[in-house]
Amino acid sequence: MVHQYKLNGYNIVLDVFSGAVHAVDEVAFDAIAMFETHTPTEIKAALLKKYGDRPDVTEADLDEMLSDIAELVSDGKLFTEDVYENKAFDFKNRHTELKALCLHVAHTCNLNCEYCFAAQGKYHGERALMSFETGKRALDFLVEHSGKRKNLEVDFFGGEPLMNFAVIKQLVAYARSIEKEKGKNFRFTLTTNGVLLDDEVTEFANRECHNVVLSLDGRKEVHDRLRKTVNGQGSYDVIVPKFQEFVKKRGDKGYYVRGTFTKNNIDFTNDIFHMADLGFTELSMEPVVCAPDAPYALSEADLPVLYEQYEILAKDMLCRKKEGHPITFYHYMLDLTGGPCIYKRISGCGSGTEYLAVTPWGDLYPCHQFVGDEKYKMGNIYDGITNIDLQQEFKCCNAYARPECKDCWAKLYCSGGCAANAYHATGSITGVYKYGCELFKKRIECAVMMQVAESLEAENE
């Protein structure tokens, strides 16, 4: 399967099953589009009719081009067959050691954001803080179920995790005390709204956290509209100086300033550019996940604008890089030579298998987006996974689990998509959240275009 598209002056051909990417001229673009359904004679006739007045398009030249295309086919870089679907991997029996936990250390929050999928941190339940004992047991559970995997990821999440900072510190100290003996390497991530960010947290996070996610929606009016304090005041002025100070001290360690865009700011690139103006360079901006009748919900009608926004962003990022002050956008991070292997691309995000969320009480859920939904409770950190059927369901939820994805070129980029998005949109984790698919495909097209642009530029230098 190939996917062909034109963007920012480039004609791009993706070969889905090999992962190959080709930048072609318009003649080759048309030839590739006809290659599987027409004879060489038919292709040449059509191309001569269309481009015959160009001196560089002769029959001999077209013969050479068709032979180049045939060479790519025989080299496994074009029209590659899907060799994974039938023989590939036995997903039911694949080893799925646990390697990551989302620790919900605080089911409470000091902000009252209208769109919060965690219902202002409470996940539709009681307010609660995780105790050290529960967190410690969760870390032990992770180590016990991680098999030979060395790198273990633990995310401090909420609500607002810094409302339980004392326990976070204790848990990190405990993890560090056992990692050598257990042969593990803990990587901690802290996701915070910034309200409680101070010198102590900064020093701690910069020493211990592999990554920090800082929640900011962009422009002041956009941020303050939905991210409010419990008294109904906007939080922008409180957090932005703290984030700036934090990032200044972060050095080259990982962080993301992460925003959510909604119907209120479909021109979200302006929020990303605002983040850049504030001095942040590692950026992530996500479409809101909410009920379709929410006043800020995105709709089908917004799609053309959102596509345009993603294109504006990609082009702008190329310019910024050329000018020597690049920014990173999470969804445009694409390492074509060092990206995920085919196993990862097929098996997906690992929710419910390699990745679990732990509530303040020690209950286990497939991921943070399922927490609070009783149907998706998988077990607890004391008794382990008790809902085996549910685990099996997640084990088999992969790039080949959805008939709708069969002919989709993007399935080895999204692995079939987010199980939580699918569930919330369709009632099934193996459903398809079509709206998310459309945005995802656009983002990948943009990300690949950026790689093509940079690659061709490097070659031509």
Next chain:
Amino acid sequence: MKRIQTVKTRDLKESAKTGGCGECQTSCQSACKTSCGVANQQCEKCMEQK
């Protein structure tokens, strides 16, 4: 090739031979939190080699 330039990529079929170590990051955990961005992940082995 005159009309076709191939960008350097990781061959997915080849990655079936060496991949599957499971050391890479679980997907959305450390960044977006609300979508599956497997393609955006790095291969841990490839990073080590770099």
